[in-house]
Amino acid sequence: MEALWRQTKGPERDFYQGLIQLAAALVHFQKGNLAGAKELFERSERRLGTYPTRYLGVSIPNVLEQFHEFLEIWAHSPGELSLAKKHLPRVIFNP
Numbered sequence: 001m002e003a004l005w006r007q008t009k010g011p012e013r014d015f016y017q018g019l020i021q022l023a024a025a026l027v028h029f030q031k032g033n034l035a036g037a038k039e040l041f042e043r044s045e046r047r048l049g050t051y052p053t054r055y056l057g058v059s060i061p062n063v064l065e066q067f068h069e070f071l072e073i074w075a076h077s078p079g080e081l082s083l084a085k086k087h088l089p090r091v092i093f094n095p
Helices: 002-007 011-030 034-048 060-076 081-085
Strands: none
Touching: 002 011, 011 034, 011 060, 034 060
């Protein structure tokens, strides 16, 4: 996705950057870094929150809600990574 982001200009470029930030937040999760995951998610949320409800086949509210739930579960049960893994967010493209 990063190659696509680099080749794109305008609003689509920021959109892809927001999705990349979500993926990076999950990398921080894999490393057990809640603070880093939360920071990247918040950056992504600010970026993606400027787009319409559906953009390039992605339901923005759905994606952000999944990430909110995921981080909330992880924050309340930080020692239970398996519980958080069951709630990993998914970005579904549905043109």
